[in-house]
Amino acid sequence: MIEARLRRDQSGWLLACAALTLAPHAEHLPIALSAVCALLLLWRGILTQTGRRLPHPLLRLTLAAGIVAMVQIEFHHFFGKEPGIALLAGLLSLKLLETDSVRDGRAAVLLSFFMQLGQFLYQQNMAIAALALLGGVAAIASLLALQGAAMSFRTQAGAAARLALQGLPLMLVLFVLFPRIQGPLWGLPADAYNSVTGLSNSMAPGDLARLGESGEIAFRAAFEGELPPPAERYWRGPVLTRFDGHTWRPGRTHASDAPAYRSQGIAHAYILTLEPHNQSWLLALDFPGTVPGLVYTDTFQLLAREPVRNRQRLTLVAYPHTPVGLNENANTLRQALELPAGFNPRTRQLGAQLRTKASRPDEIPALAIAHFRDSHLHYTLEPAPLGRDDVDSFLFDTRQGFCEHFAAAFVVTLRAAGVPARVVTGYQGGELNPMDGTLVVRQSDAHAWTEGWLAGQGWVRIDPTAASAPQRIQNGLAAALPDSARLPLLARSDMAWLRDLRNRLDALDNSWNQWVLGYNPARQKAQIGRAHV
Numbered sequence: 001m002i003e004a005r006l007r008r009d010q011s012g013w014l015l016a017c018a019a020l021t022l023a024p025h026a027e028h029l030p031i032a033l034s035a036v037c038a039l040l041l042l043w044r045g046i047l048t049q050t051g052r053r054l055p056h057p058l059l060r061l062t063l064a065a066g067i068v069a070m071v072q073i074e075f076h077h078f079f080g081k082e083p084g085i086a087l088l089a090g091l092l093s094l095k096l097l098e099t100d101s102v103r104d105g106r107a108a109v110l111l112s113f114f115m116q117l118g119q120f121l122y123q124q125n126m127a128i129a130a131l132a133l134l135g136g137v138a139a140i141a142s143l144l145a146l147q148g149a150a151m152s153f154r155t156q157a158g159a160a161a162r163l164a165l166q167g168l169p170l171m172l173v174l175f176v177l178f179p180r181i182q183g184p185l186w187g188l189p190a191d192a193y194n195s196v197t198g199l200s201n202s203m204a205p206g207d208l209a210r211l212g213e214s215g216e217i218a219f220r221a222a223f224e225g226e227l228p229p230p231a232e233r234y235w236r237g238p239v240l241t242r243f244d245g246h247t248w249r250p251g252r253t254h255a256s257d258a259p260a261y262r263s264q265g266i267a268h269a270y271i272l273t274l275e276p277h278n279q280s281w282l283l284a285l286d287f288p289g290t291v292p293g294l295v296y297t298d299t300f301q302l303l304a305r306e307p308v309r310n311r312q313r314l315t316l317v318a319y320p321h322t323p324v325g326l327n328e329n330a331n332t333l334r335q336a337l338e339l340p341a342g343f344n345p346r347t348r349q350l351g352a353q354l355r356t357k358a359s360r361p362d363e364i365p366a367l368a369i370a371h372f373r374d375s376h377l378h379y380t381l382e383p384a385p386l387g388r389d390d391v392d393s394f395l396f397d398t399r400q401g402f403c404e405h406f407a408a409a410f411v412v413t414l415r416a417a418g419v420p421a422r423v424v425t426g427y428q429g430g431e432l433n434p435m436d437g438t439l440v441v442r443q444s445d446a447h448a449w450t451e452g453w454l455a456g457q458g459w460v461r462i463d464p465t466a467a468s469a470p471q472r473i474q475n476g477l478a479a480a481l482p483d484s485a486r487l488p489l490l491a492r493s494d495m496a497w498l499r500d501l502r503n504r505l506d507a508l509d510n511s512w513n514q515w516v517l518g519y520n521p522a523r524q525k526a527q528i529g530r531a532h533v
Contacts, residue, residue: 005100009150011048013142014105015041018096020135021112022089024119024128029086030074036067040093047097060098067094085118105146109139126512137164179521198277199237199425199446203248205390208425209381209402214443216275218427219283220510221439223270228285230429230474232268232320234449234461235283235441237426239299241335245343246390248408248423251335255303259296263289265321273438273513274312280304283426285318286461298332299422300324300459311513325458328420333453336420344391344412351416362454364417365462368410372467375399377406379469403465403472407448410464420453424461428473435507447472 006014019041026034040063047054067090075083092115095108116135119128141160145151151159198218200207219235227233241251267289274282282294284302291314295303304312339348350371358364376399383400386393391409394401401409407423414421428447430439449463466473 006102006105007145007150008048008051009156010102010105010142010145011044011099013138013145013156014096014099014108015045015048017109017112017135017138017142018092020131020138021115022092024131024135025085025089025115028082028122029089030070033067033070033074033086033090036070037089037093040090040097044096054100055097057098060094063094063097064091067091081121085115085121088115088118102146106143109142109146112139112142126509129512133164137161140164198279198443199281201238201250201279203238203240203404203408203423203425203448204246205383205386205394205401205405205408208404208446208448209383211443211446212381212402216443217506218277218441218443218445219272219274221270221272221285221430221441222437223268223439225269227432227439228268228318228320232286233429233439234286234320234424234447235427236286236301236424237281237283238424239297239301239451240423240425241299243338243340243408243412245340250299251332251422253297253299253301255295255297257292257295258290259287259300260298261287261300261322261324263287263317263319263322265319268318268320270316270318272312272314272316273510274308274314276309276311278307278309280307282308282312282314284314284316286320287318287322287324289317289319291316323458325453326456328453328458333420336422336453337415337418339412339415344389346389346392346396347409347412348416350395351413351418354413355417358417361419362457364414364419365452365454365460368413368417369462369464369467371413372406372410372464377401377468379403379406379465379472404448406464406468407450410450410462414450414452422451424449424451428463433503433506433510435503436510438507438510440506 022037022041029037046052068087071078071083071087071090074086077083078087088111092108092111095104095111099105099108112135116132116139119132122128137157137160140163141156144156144159144163199211238250239253240248242249268285270285272282272284280295280303282302282304287300288296288302291302293305294314295305297303302316354364354367354371358367375395377395378400379402380400381402383394383402383405384398386398390405391412394405395409395413404423404425411421411423425446425448427441427445428449429445430441432438433440447465449461449465451459452462453459463473
């Protein structure tokens with residue numbers, strides 16, 4: 001029995017379903033493939049409006065081969081999240097050019113449902129959930145159109161929305177009771193985490209400046225009581241000791257189940273909600289107290305035992321006034337004095353001059369800060385190109401740089417003066433969201449500073465960026481830059497109303513993260529346990 005051709009309204013609903021399903025994928029697809037998908041959907045729309053026949057099977061086969069070739073050229077393979085989604089996106093668009101029966105229409109809807117689920121392979125925020133819901137309603141409306149007689153758009157959409165609402169109670173029951181799966185939706189180690197951003201385990205000129213242009217959230221902190229002052233909001237990441245003349249990398253470290261210091265002084269208790277970044281560091285506020293199950297390095301980093309591949313929620317206490325490294329071992333100090341031969345001769349000479357000028361080693365950092373301030377160094381996201389001797393070029397030629405330039409130059413200066421020093425990378429500051437009271441720290445808050453070792457004081461934080469751009473520490477990146485055009489749109493200081501909108505959206509997103517995405521196996525077990533009591 002030959003099935004009747006699709007009505008115009010049925011084809012229209014299928015086209016709308018495919019368009020709403022594919023639109024959220026556009027930012028992840030290759031530009032050329034996105035354009036091809038759009039053209040194929042447009043072609044199908046024109047055929048629907050004019051009533052013309054669908055293209056010849058041989059032409060459709062040629063187009064399918066072209067889509068497969070585009071994916072192969074772009075990704076060089078077909079296995080994994082990104083090439084798989086790209087291939088299905090192209091085939092869904094092409095499917096509509098052969099869909100002329102109810103049976104084929106149902107197959108297109110099922111493929112749309114699968115592609116809507118595919119949105120969550122990239123991210124699982126509230127906006128993606130809303131887009132998936134919209135696409136799901138369009139898919140239900142398409143099934144209703146395929147099943148029954150022609151109805152008006154409003155009637156069909158209303159019926160689809162009612163069916164979705166009727167399924168809501170079952171969805172809630174499944175959400176609460178269905179076993180939770182801890183981990184990413186996509187399980188291939190090779191590409192499950194290739195889209196995460198954040199700090200790396202090394203630092204070269206320009207690395208943190210590139211992060212300064214990202215508005216993505218790195219983590220949130222909800223404090224009990226008052227927030228620590230801006231000068232104490234240093235969130236420690238990788239500690240970099242080895243320097244080859246261009247790139248900074250970690251030195252030799254040891255780890256244990258407890259910190260190598262005795263916590264003392266003012267305490268700041270807070271809950272850290274850390275976004276996945278596929279690294280082990282936890283970006284805790286200096287200096288965290290003991291937490292069972294975590295790892296502490298002798299460079300005062302707090303680490304997880306496995307890479308952070310899911311959103312983590314940790315209860316921590318920081319003791320920023322704790323003295324650290326008072327009895328540092330000789331090998332660590334020797335490593336913190338090493339400089340590569342043949343690099344940055346002018347900065348070495350500056351360090352030697354400061355050493356001669358100082359009567360005691362602990363006077364050298366203040367003299368170096370004074371020199372940096374008197375040199376009128378400019379803090380910018382767009383520093384001029386540097387030469388072979390990066391530090392010399394920054395300090396004596398261009399005098400323009402971002403925080404990594406300041407920190408690297410200061411460490412080289414201190415080492416040349418005989419003071420052990422190293423670079424610490426992480427984040428500094430954060431913006432209080434007045435809507436929910438959380439401190440939001442973004443990738444644009446990435447920062448590098450210096451630690452110098454002084455006898456009787458241990459490792460002391462010294463931030464040379466503050467000498468030239470104090471507003472960076474007190475009021476954030478936007479306040480320190482003369483031109484904020486390269487900052488994320490919603491982080492620019494000249495658009496307060498957009499920042500207010502961002503705060504509201506962030507607060508909603510945080511609630512979604514805590515109550516929906518944060519409903520992990522442990523919380524589910526506790527919830528079900530309370531229900532049985």
